[in-house]
Amino acid sequence: xxxxxxxxxxxxxxxxxxxxxxxxxxxxxxxxxxxxxxxxxxxxxxxxxxxxxxxxxxxxxxxxxxxxxxxxxxxxxxxxxxxxxxxxxxxxxxxxxxxxxxxxxxxxxxxxxxxxxxxxxxxxxxxxxxxxxxxxxxxxxxxxxxxxxxxxxxxxxxxxxxxxxxxxxxxxxxxxxxxxxxxxxxxxxxxxxxxxxxxxxxxxxxxxxxxxxxxxxxxxxxxxxxxxxxxxxxxxxxxxxxxxxxxxxxxxxxxxxxxxxxxxxxxxxxxxxxxxxxxxxxxxxxxxxxxxxxxxxxxxxxxxxxxxxxxxxxxxxxxxxxxxxxxxxxxxxxxxxxxxxxxxxxxxxxxxxxxxxxxxxxxxxxxxxxxxxxxxxxxxxxxxxxxxxxxxxxxxxxxxxxxxxxxxxxxxxxxxxxxxxxxxxxxxxxxxxxxxxxxxxxxxxxxxxxxxxxxxxxxxxxxxxxxxxxxxxxxxxxxxxxxxxxxxxxxxxxxxxxxxxx
Numbered sequence: 001x002x003x004x005x006x007x008x009x010x011x012x013x014x015x016x017x018x019x020x021x022x023x024x025x026x027x028x029x030x031x032x033x034x035x036x037x038x039x040x041x042x043x044x045x046x047x048x049x050x051x052x053x054x055x056x057x058x059x060x061x062x063x064x065x066x067x068x069x070x071x072x073x074x075x076x077x078x079x080x081x082x083x084x085x086x087x088x089x090x091x092x093x094x095x096x097x098x099x100x101x102x103x104x105x106x107x108x109x110x111x112x113x114x115x116x117x118x119x120x121x122x123x124x125x126x127x128x129x130x131x132x133x134x135x136x137x138x139x140x141x142x143x144x145x146x147x148x149x150x151x152x153x154x155x156x157x158x159x160x161x162x163x164x165x166x167x168x169x170x171x172x173x174x175x176x177x178x179x180x181x182x183x184x185x186x187x188x189x190x191x192x193x194x195x196x197x198x199x200x201x202x203x204x205x206x207x208x209x210x211x212x213x214x215x216x217x218x219x220x221x222x223x224x225x226x227x228x229x230x231x232x233x234x235x236x237x238x239x240x241x242x243x244x245x246x247x248x249x250x251x252x253x254x255x256x257x258x259x260x261x262x263x264x265x266x267x268x269x270x271x272x273x274x275x276x277x278x279x280x281x282x283x284x285x286x287x288x289x290x291x292x293x294x295x296x297x298x299x300x301x302x303x304x305x306x307x308x309x310x311x312x313x314x315x316x317x318x319x320x321x322x323x324x325x326x327x328x329x330x331x332x333x334x335x336x337x338x339x340x341x342x343x344x345x346x347x348x349x350x351x352x353x354x355x356x357x358x359x360x361x362x363x364x365x366x367x368x369x370x371x372x373x374x375x376x377x378x379x380x381x382x383x384x385x386x387x388x389x390x391x392x393x394x395x396x397x398x399x400x401x402x403x404x405x406x407x408x409x410x411x412x413x414x415x416x417x418x419x420x421x422x423x424x425x426x427x428x429x430x431x432x433x434x435x436x437x438x439x440x441x442x443x444x445x446x447x448x449x450x451x452x453x454x455x456x457x458x459x460x461x462x463x464x465x466x467x468x469x470x471x472x473x474x475x476x477x478x479x480x481x482x483x484x485x486x487x488x489x490x491x492x493x494x495x496x497x498x499x500x501x502x
Contacts, residue, residue, distance in 0.1 A: 029326045030379055032386050036393035038312075039400055041298065058301050061487030064190055067282035067474070072193050075266055075276075076186050082267030083185055089178040096171040103167040106160040109152035118142040119344065139344035143354045146337030153331040159324035162317045169314030176307035176490070183303060183486040189265050190478045193276075196258030198471030199251055200277040205464045206248045212457055213241040281470065285477050298403050299493060301485035306493050308399045312392035319389050322382040326371060334364040403483070410480035417473040424462070424469055431459045 060066070064076050080086065121139045122129055129136035155161055220237040223229045255277075263273035299305050339361055340353035353359055371378060 036390040038393060039397035059481045059484050059487050063481050063487055066285055069282040076189050079185055079189055079266040084267060086181055086185055089181040093174040093178050096174040100167045100171050103164045109150050111150045113147050114149055115145045140341055141344055141350050142341045143350055144339040146335045149335040151333045157324040157327045159321055162320035166314045166317035169310045173307045173310035176303045179303035179488050187478050187482040191475050192258050192261045194471050194474040197277045197281060198467045199255045201467045202464050203251045205460050206251055209460050210244045210248055213244045217241045284473055300490055301488055302403050303488045305399055305403055306490050308396040312396050315389040315392040319385045322385040325378050328368055328370040331367045336362045406483040410483040413476040414480050417476045421469050421473055424466055428462045428466055431462055
């Protein structure tokens with residue numbers, strides 16, 4: 001009885017010591033500074049006060065179709081299939097999705113089979129021979145076959161679960177960043193196309209201006225030769241003609257730049273864009289949706305904000321992983337199979353021995369590893385992960401403020417271009433009336449051709465400026481659509497993030 005009680009006391013004493021060792025190691029975890037906090041979306045009441053059309057819907061996923069230009073639609077559809085940057089983003093997304101499977105496998109037991117065949121000569125001067133002199137110098141064959149071998153790590157502290165959640169966060173961030181690349185690609189194509197189309201129309205106007213300058217130069221030359229004028233008007237006309245010619249060359253160069261840019265964005269060579277801008281000017285939308293609760297809804301509709309939030313969430317899970325490194329690791333390994341050993345000269349009998357019932361073997365081995373001292377490595381890793389989490393949260397806050405600024409800027413630009421366009425159209429109409437009166441005076445013999453040409457020139461100049469303003473208005477529409485997310489919608493994301501790495 002006494003010896004039994006003593007043995008029981010020893011068992012309980014060992015269990016107590018084990019519990020102290022098991023749970024005492026967590027006392028070494030450093031507290032650290034308070035984690036970074038998410039910024040609440042600022043209000044935009046004053047910014048939205050000037051919006052005349054308060055619609056509930058956000059931009060559509062195929063927003064470019066509202067401009068009614070089949071050439072633009074074809075360019076974007078080609079780019080969505082062939083652009084290398086978008087393909088690269090898609091490949092990164094597939095990589096992140098595959099890594100989710102890798103981290104998820106940690107929650108499951110690892111099952112495998114193994115087999116080995118060992119030929120060995122026992123050393124005559126080794127430890128084994130010293131303890132067993134009769135086997136010194138013999139040669140043996142040792143065979144092992146384990147059809148079932150397994151390993152499993154108990155996730156008591158949630159380390160493996162946190163690693164899986166971190167991988168899921170990275171995969172979600174890559175998905176949002178792929179949507180961001182798509183948005184930047186489509187809006188970049190739309191801007192380049194609208195600018196190129198305006199340049200194409202401006203080139204037509206400049207060619208007309210060049211013809212007027214040529215006619216005025218010829219008239220001035222004729223009047224100089226007839227002695228009606230001195231050479232000064234002729235020199236001025238020649239200078240104006242050369243300036244118009246240089247202007248035409250500069251516009252052609254800018255037009256080529258836009259064509260080459262569009263071909264690059266579409267994933268094609270420069271020749272593919274040689275005949276662009278053959279379609280009429282795109283329709284200018286009369287209004288762009290500006291939804292209520294814009295500041296809160298941006299998180300659901302802006303892919304860059306969603307990506308930043310997912311990155312921060314993944315970083316919070318890695319903080320959890322770094323924390324669990326301070327706790328013990330408990331795992332279980334086991335095997336079921338056969339093993340047999342025979343002398344080398346009896347190798348032919350090894351197979352019979354190996355597959356006999358008496359060679360059946362199995363084993364089960366629980367394991368415990370506890371980090372007592374690692375030279376500050378664990379504290380360093382935890383501090384680095386906490387800093388990475390803080391950086392990810394502040395990056396999200398910075399992205400949120402940038403998103404709000406982009407919305408405000410694009411709304412302002414959209415309304416300003418509308419007002420400028422209306423004013424400029426009235427100016428063009430007024431100058432057109434002056435040109436019409438000059439033609440009437442020509443018919444009545446009150447003026448000559450020079451006055452008609454001089455009155456037509458400012459009309460063409462303002463039409464030239466009008467093409468640029470139309471391009472600015474279309475680009476402003478694209479900017480506003482981009483700032484509103486360009487059709488991205490992620491209903492699974494939280495509207496107000498509250499992740500905490502503790």
